[in-house]
Amino acid sequence: MNDSARVIAGRYELGQLIGRGGMAEVYSGVDTRLGRTVAIKLLKADLAADSSFEARFRQEAQASARMAHPTIVRVYDAGDEITVDSNGVERHLPYIVMELVRGDVLRDILRQRKLTQQEAIAYATGVLTALEFSHAAGVIHRDIKPANVMITEANAIKVMDFGIARAVSDSSATLAQTNGIVGTAQYFSPEQARGETVDHRTDLYSTGVLLYEMLVGRPPFTGDTAVSVAYQHVSEIALSPSGVNQTISLAIDSVVMKSLSKERNQRFQSASEFRSALAAAVLGQSVALWSDDLQPATAPMEPIVEPVVAPVLPTVDPFDELIAAANEEATAGINKPVVSATDETVAMDSADDDGFSQLGFATGPTQVINTTKTKSSGEPPSAALVWGFGSGISVLLLGLLVWLIASGGAMFNFGGTSTNKISVANVVGKTYDEAYSTLTGQNLLVDKQLQMSDTVESGLVISTDPPAGVQVGAKTTVTVLVSAGKEQVLMPDLTGMTEVDALSALNAAGLTLGTITQSDSPTVAQNLVISSDPLPNTSVSAKSVVNLVISTGTVTVPDVVNLELIDASAQLSAPTVGYIVQTDLAFDCTGTAGTAVIAQSIQPGVQPQGMTIILTLECIG
Numbered sequence: 191m192n193d194s195a196r197v198i199a200g201r202y203e204l205g206q207l208i209g210r211g212g213m214a215e216v217y218s219g220v221d222t223r224l225g226r227t228v229a230i231k232l233l234k235a236d237l238a239a240d241s242s243f244e245a246r247f248r249q250e251a252q253a254s255a256r257m258a259h260p261t262i263v264r265v266y267d268a269g270d271e272i273t274v275d276s277n278g279v280e281r282h283l284p285y286i287v288m289e290l291v292r293g294d295v296l297r298d299i300l301r302q303r304k305l306t307q308q309e310a311i312a313y314a315t316g317v318l319t320a321l322e323f324s325h326a327a328g329v330i331h332r333d334i335k336p337a338n339v340m341i342t343e344a345n346a347i348k349v350m351d352f353g354i355a356r357a358v359s360d361s362s363a364t365l366a367q368t369n370g371i372v373g374t375a376q377y378f379s380p381e382q383a384r385g386e387t388v389d390h391r392t393d394l395y396s397t398g399v400l401l402y403e404m405l406v407g408r409p410p411f412t413g414d415t416a417v418s419v420a421y422q423h424v425s426e427i428a429l430s431p432s433g434v435n436q437t438i439s440l441a442i443d444s445v446v447m448k449s450l451s452k453e454r455n456q457r458f459q460s461a462s463e464f465r466s467a468l469a470a471a472v473l474g475q476s477v478a479l480w481s482d483d484l485q486p487a488t489a490p491m492e493p494i495v496e497p498v499v500a501p502v503l504p505t506v507d508p509f510d511e512l513i514a515a516a517n518e519e520a521t522a523g524i525n526k527p528v529v530s531a532t533d534e535t536v537a538m539d540s541a542d543d544d545g546f547s548q549l550g551f552a553t554g555p556t557q558v559i560n561t562t563k564t565k566s567s568g569e570p571p572s573a574a575l576v577w578g579f580g581s582g583i584s585v586l587l588l589g590l591l592v593w594l595i596a597s598g599g600a601m602f603n604f605g606g607t608s609t610n611k612i613s614v615a616n617v618v619g620k621t622y623d624e625a626y627s628t629l630t631g632q633n634l635l636v637d638k639q640l641q642m643s644d645t646v647e648s649g650l651v652i653s654t655d656p657p658a659g660v661q662v663g664a665k666t667t668v669t670v671l672v673s674a675g676k677e678q679v680l681m682p683d684l685t686g687m688t689e690v691d692a693l694s695a696l697n698a699a700g701l702t703l704g705t706i707t708q709s710d711s712p713t714v715a716q717n718l719v720i721s722s723d724p725l726p727n728t729s730v731s732a733k734s735v736v737n738l739v740i741s742t743g744t745v746t747v748p749d750v751v752n753l754e755l756i757d758a759s760a761q762l763s764a765p766t767v768g769y770i771v772q773t774d775l776a777f778d779c780t781g782t783a784g785t786a787v788i789a790q791s792i793q794p795g796v797q798p799q800g801m802t803i804i805l806t807l808e809c810i811g
Contacts, residue, residue, distance in 0.1 A: 197222075198271050198285050202230055209295070218290060221266070223678050223729045226640065228266060229291070233284040257327050260637055260669055261320035263340065263350035264289040291348050297336035300403065307438070310404035311472060313339070315465055316347025317397055322461035324352055325390040332388060334396035335377040336403070344635045346667060375416035375423075376409040380452045383420035391454040394464055398449025398457075401468075405442070406434040410450065424452070441471035448477050614668060616658035617651050622672045625651045635667040640674040644733070648675030676731035683726035684719045689740060692719050696736055704735035708742050712768025712799050716743025745769075747803070749794035750787050755807060758787045762803055770802040781811030 196204040201223050208229070209216035219230040255265040267287040274280055296313065299305070305313070317339060324331060331338075331352050340348040379395035381388055403409045410428035413419040431446050432438040445467045451457045458464035467477045612632050617625035622638060629636050646652050655669040656662055679700050684692040693703050714720045720739040724730045745767045750758035755773065762769045769792075775783050789806035 198230060199269055202228065202287055204230060221287065223680070224674060226674065227290050229288045231286040231288060233286070257324055257329060257352065259320065259323045260667070261316050261347050261349060262323065262352065263291055263348045265352070288350065291340045291342055293340050293342035293348070295337060296339040296341055299341060300336055304407050305404050307405065310401060311468060313341070313347055313404060314397060314401040315468060317349055317400065318461045318465040318468070320347065320349040321390070321393050321397065322465070325393070325461060330388060330390055331393050334393050334400060335374050336400065339400070344637065344667060346637065375419040376411060378420050378423050380424045381454065383423045389454070391457050391459065394449060394458050394461060397464065398446055401449065402428070402431055402446050405431045405438055405446070439471070439474065441474050441476045444476040445471045610664065611661040612664060612666070614654060614656050614658050614660050614662060617670070618653060618658065620651050621649055622651065622670065625670050629668050629670070633664045634662070635665055637667050637669045639669055639671050641671050642675065642677040643673040644676050646673035648673050678729045679732050681722070681724045681726055681728045681730050681736070684722050684738065685726065686714065687719045688717060689719070689738070692738060700732045701730070702733055702735050704737040706738050706740055709739050710745045710766070711741040711743070712745050712765065714741040716741055743799055744796050745799050747792055747794050747797045750790055750805065753787050755785050755787060755805065758805055768799065772802060772804045774804050774806055776806055776809050779809030781809050784808035784810045
């Protein structure tokens, strides 16, 4: 059978092949029951060789399906399709049905071009947001890598394949077995390479590897074999990003290197902590660096704190545009200048009309700090300088972070500027096309999400996030929740069931028993289901009422006396009666049989089903 005509689980029709990886192929497809487009991932059959794989796989898929977040690719369904090949051998085909995301895989983008620092940090921030949500739900990804990150057409992050790595890795005992199946060795954490148990900090290490690659164009460790790369993760210290790309600041260096600590306790302890440190590094604030000398896991490592100094701005810095934009706003009378990139001086003004005061923060007296000394000067900063810069940059960081939140995250292309705020239009109850037109007309981005609803008609908007009336910046992404109608279920075939069994089957399918009507039946035994409304094997709304017709076990026998035999036989053997017809002559007849019926052995009216009736024919001569 051609792939385009294949149907999985009697429901998912496969379309074109849209992706291929080490453990699966991905097709576009259609959920014929719900009428929505989906992505269908077919895992390699050898993954199901372990008899316990299916249970683990389904459990992990179900955990992933419970996570609904804009940065995570939704999992709709998963299972194990069982087929029989031409040789009569049973084959297992594990599959996953997911949200179909329009965009590019980060792996492909990295192969085509080098990312800017803004892109690298924005994408890493999106991944960390997804991980923060999944970790809160108790789900560890275990396989963060470029192949599992999608960049949508709206330049937003979507992380996929949550939970799948665990189901697969639990079926494998060694690195050699999992090499090429679970993840790529280039993104392994040291504990994964050592075969130890993992926790959420494993995901943070892999994200650090991903960030490193996005910043410099290659992973921190490479080698000819997976084993050699895994060994480097355990025993070698990566060259800092600035050692490869000199435009990367010391602050960014510090975040990346902390995320790549060999020991879990020395890394960031949560995705939110990692994300906050990355945001601070954009503004020039380093995190405390830790010694990464190879020591036994039982030996505590003392932190080595690097003095907080102002970063030396590179000749060509990707964030100059951000700084210039802030100062341009100041020139227009919106805010006072916050950073001057030309004289390397950080200035914070306490005037009533400055940006922080407008946000409700008292900034205190002006702090002007000369940061012309660099790390190569050999002269350590004075205590006053360290204190002054630390105080100033803390207030600067706090104010700018609040500004980012208020503006929808303009730095990472998740929103607009702090001026020209847009009030999100009320599109609840409108069709998606109307909502899309309205919101994009406001210079906003739209992310469509489907959700079953018992109360909102299919195709209409249930809600938006942010909701109507909220002030946001231009290019902010508005998640539009659209009704997919009532949840659809498959109507079971109840034919031939008792009333009790039919009720049980309906409850299991999420349906409600309605009226029960009795009817004659020539074939269905008494008290068994003849038919149902809706019909069997059709898609119906959950909680729908199902009406049943139950057999009385009887039929209505017509009066055929005085009819011609051919007509009498037709009536008695009709589908509504179903009797077997035999003929006989009157006992005292000495002539031949005629064609007219003069008597019938079973009287007209309601009679038991499945009987044999004898018709007595007239006697001629």
